[in-house]
Amino acid sequence: MLDSTDTRLLTALQRDATLTAQDLSAQLNLSPSQIGRRKQRLEAEGFIEGYVARLDARRLGLGVQGFVQVHLGTHGPEHSTSFARLLNTQPQITSAWTLTGDADYLLRVYCVDLAALNSLIHDILLPHPAVARVHSQIVMDQLKPDGPLPT
Numbered sequence: 001m002l003d004s005t006d007t008r009l010l011t012a013l014q015r016d017a018t019l020t021a022q023d024l025s026a027q028l029n030l031s032p033s034q035i036g037r038r039k040q041r042l043e044a045e046g047f048i049e050g051y052v053a054r055l056d057a058r059r060l061g062l063g064v065q066g067f068v069q070v071h072l073g074t075h076g077p078e079h080s081t082s083f084a085r086l087l088n089t090q091p092q093i094t095s096a097w098t099l100t101g102d103a104d105y106l107l108r109v110y111c112v113d114l115a116a117l118n119s120l121i122h123d124i125l126l127p128h129p130a131v132a133r134v135h136s137q138i139v140m141d142q143l144k145p146d147g148p149l150p151t
Contacts, residue, residue, distance in 0.1 A: 002047070005030065007151045009038055010047065014148030017051040054146075062092075062110040064117050065139040069103035070125060073132030083130055092120055103135070114138075 002010075008028055012019060021032035021039075028035065042048045057065060072079065087096050087107070095108045111117040121134055 002151075006038060006042060006047075009035070010042065010151045011148065013039075013048065014151070057110050061112055063113055064109075064111045065142070066109050066111070066117055067137045067139070068107040068109055068121065068125070069099075069135040069137075070105040070107065070131060071102070071133045071135070072104045072130045074130045075104075076130075079130035083128055086124070086128055090120065090124060092116070 005028060009024065012024055012027055019027075021035045024030075024035045024039075025032045030038075039048070057063075070083075072083070083105070084096075087093050087105075092109050092111050093107050094110055097106045098104065099106055109117065109120060111120060117136065117138075121136060125131055125134055
């Protein structure tokens with residue numbers, strides 16, 4: 001169970017995972033050692049899965065962000081496993097979800113340009129034997145950045 005201090009700690013870490021135990025101590029009115037123990041417990045219990053740096057895609061030369069819906073023509077465990085393996089080999093696919101509804105998968109992709117997105121779709125995704133069709137949408141502007149989970 002999470003108490004209100006755990007929730008405040010998780011909120012603070014989602015805003016800035018580089019905060020030291022000393023910084024968190026001042027914010028949460030706990031000793032640095034208490035902060036350290038709580039943080040270790042939250043990590044061990046799986047509430048905190050890891051720490052990452054959020055990078056600027058445009059500064060890295062990734063000018064096209066898109067979402068690609070993938071519709072399978074053939075379903076079955078072997079096709080799903082094979083398709084998941086394919087997704088994991090493509091660094092430009094940053095996240096993937098299985099869905100209810102018309103599409104089977106939704107992929108979030110970052111590509112250098114439209115030619116790279118075209119290549120991802122036509123040279124990598126569509127040749128997979130289970131894929132029947134794809135539908136891509138290019139992000140024009142992100143109105144709300146990826147944010148923290150509600151705690």
